Amino acid sequence: MALYSEKVMDHFRNPRNVGALADPDGVGEVGNAKCGDIMKIYLKVEGDVIADVSFETFGCGSAIAASSMATELIKGKPIADALTLTNKAVVEALDGLPGHKIHCSVLAEEAIKKALQDYFERNGIEYDRSLFPDCENCDHCSHH
Amino acid sequence: MGEKEDNVIYLDNAATTKMSRTAIEAMLPYMNDIYANPSSLHTPGQKAKEALELVRERVATVLGCEPREIYFTSGGSEADNQAILSAARQGARWGKRHIISTAFEHHAVLHTLEKLQEEGFEVTLLPVGEEGIVTPEQVAEAIRGDTALVSVMYANNEIGTIQPIGEIGKLCRERGVLFHTDAVQAVGHIPVNVVTDRVDLLSLSAHKFHGPKGVGVLYARKGIRLQNLIHGGAQERGKRAGTENLPAIMGMAAALEEAVLKLPFQSKQVADLRDRLIDGLSRIPHSVLNGSRTSRLPGNVSFCFEGIEGESLLLLLDDRGIAASSGSACTSGSLDPSHVLLAIGRVHDVAHGSLRLTLSDETTEKDVDTTIAAVTDVVAHLRSMSPVWRDLESGKKEFIIK
Ligand SMILES: Cc1ncc(COP(=O)(O)O)c(C=O)c1O
Numbered sequence: 001m002a003l004y005s006e007k008v009m010d011h012f013r014n015p016r017n018v019g020a021l022a023d024p025d026g027v028g029e030v031g032n033a034k035c036g037d038i039m040k041i042y043l044k045v046e047g048d049v050i051a052d053v054s055f056e057t058f059g060c061g062s063a064i065a066a067s068s069m070a071t072e073l074i075k076g077k078p079i080a081d082a083l084t085l086t087n088k089a090v091v092e093a094l095d096g097l098p099g100h101k102i103h104c105s106v107l108a109e110e111a112i113k114k115a116l117q118d119y120f121e122r123n124g125i126e127y128d129r130s131l132f133p134d135c136e137n138c139d140h141c142s143h144h
Numbered sequence: 145m146g147e148k149e150d151n152v153i154y155l156d157n158a159a160t161t162k163m164s165r166t167a168i169e170a171m172l173p174y175m176n177d178i179y180a181n182p183s184s185l186h187t188p189g190q191k192a193k194e195a196l197e198l199v200r201e202r203v204a205t206v207l208g209c210e211p212r213e214i215y216f217t218s219g220g221s222e223a224d225n226q227a228i229l230s231a232a233r234q235g236a237r238w239g240k241r242h243i244i245s246t247a248f249e250h251h252a253v254l255h256t257l258e259k260l261q262e263e264g265f266e267v268t269l270l271p272v273g274e275e276g277i278v279t280p281e282q283v284a285e286a287i288r289g290d291t292a293l294v295s296v297m298y299a300n301n302e303i304g305t306i307q308p309i310g311e312i313g314k315l316c317r318e319r320g321v322l323f324h325t326d327a328v329q330a331v332g333h334i335p336v337n338v339v340t341d342r343v344d345l346l347s348l349s350a351h352k353f354h355g356p357k358g359v360g361v362l363y364a365r366k367g368i369r370l371q372n373l374i375h376g377g378a379q380e381r382g383k384r385a386g387t388e389n390l391p392a393i394m395g396m397a398a399a400l401e402e403a404v405l406k407l408p409f410q411s412k413q414v415a416d417l418r419d420r421l422i423d424g425l426s427r428i429p430h431s432v433l434n435g436s437r438t439s440r441l442p443g444n445v446s447f448c449f450e451g452i453e454g455e456s457l458l459l460l461l462d463d464r465g466i467a468a469s470s471g472s473a474c475t476s477g478s479l480d481p482s483h484v485l486l487a488i489g490r491v492h493d494v495a496h497g498s499l500r501l502t503l504s505d506e507t508t509e510k511d512v513d514t515t516i517a518a519v520t521d522v523v524a525h526l527r528s529m530s531p532v533w534r535d536l537e538s539g540k541k542e543f544i545i546k
Contacts, residue, residue: 029531034491
């Protein structure tokens, strides 16, 4: 199917960093099953570096590919870099996504932010709340 | 029919079918030799005209009606639109502005009804229950003094359930209400006869029974006044303008006759494979068949698998050479999963994990076994990376499909 780029299909067929991490330092889950996609990110942090990262995703091909790519983009990187990862960077790294699938990359960005937020909370680290998605009041489903 | 291409296991026959050799060959003379316009006065034109009237008789014979009750259209959608709009306008002339249909019709019907609603018609969509079957009693209860039309599909395109059309037809005739059926998925697959079924209007489409795409039939019982959707020339008794697509009509008639001739033995063969496939997929834990197991098209298998999403399932099956379809939101390109799955009471979470496999007479037992193995594998693989599945298995959430 030519719906997706080769990059998307590669990450979908051979997802990187898939599965749960044991004893994660931060976990973030976004989306809901009603809308048809859920992403969960697990983080291991050493110092201020993302030492390891993994994902679990319920969703379409592009949701799985976006999660996989997002984990690759932040693995081994400083927390500061992970915090500024944008959905646009994920889309570019995947050589593009069809218009109605862009929200999958947004979910990936938000799942990483949510996992970092969880890490900050667990460790009593101060952070700027406004930079994080407000998942309680999210209306992602209406933005497909 | 010919060899299979590229070793693809094509299980999307409800979307469209491969053309039969018979249909293709029936078309060729009408491109090579008898290509003139049936409306032309010259001899070649009159030959085309004769062919058109002969083929109309053949189609009428298959459906059990008269040739003048057959109108050739561009397919199922056009036939549905014209049938419903015509019946509505005829009803409105008598002050009847109520229409009864079902919640799981094809969009060609539902969107036409929405348009009529905007014009002030009242539409009752009957629920279809978990089995996906509407009963004659439901229709009887819904009929009112101002009901202009009842429109119930013969068989559903997603879950394959067959509706009690003969009984509904009898009821509508007794109550003096026009009855339309979208028989696009039924014709050529199960016996359909407009007289014994007592239908007033019926739609069919050639590409669902190994005929060409872009051609279909609207049957309208004599006495029913059709409204034009397409205005222009006087073709089709003045009810459908446009030079007739004679090659396609010839292909359709040949495919129709062939399908109906083969039907008695072929539907048993296809249904046996269908049942083998249903049994195989039922062994996947937390899976459920959509729609009645018994009142079901011979070629339709539709399942939901909990904890996964349909588009990723389709892509991985495609990688293994299996062409299938799904009613998930991601494949429909819309916000919600298929209205059909919602209509039979599947909640969103489960409806996203749907898979439709539709067989043809070319499907083999080996295809079925390969498909069972592939679906089992792919579902397990997707579940292994699904956070939903993790929560279900750990007991954090409760399974919806037990
Ligand atoms: C039940 C039903 N009605 C109508 C149609 C529309 O037919 P067509 O594609 O010929 O317009 C289809 C097929 O897509 C169908 O399955």
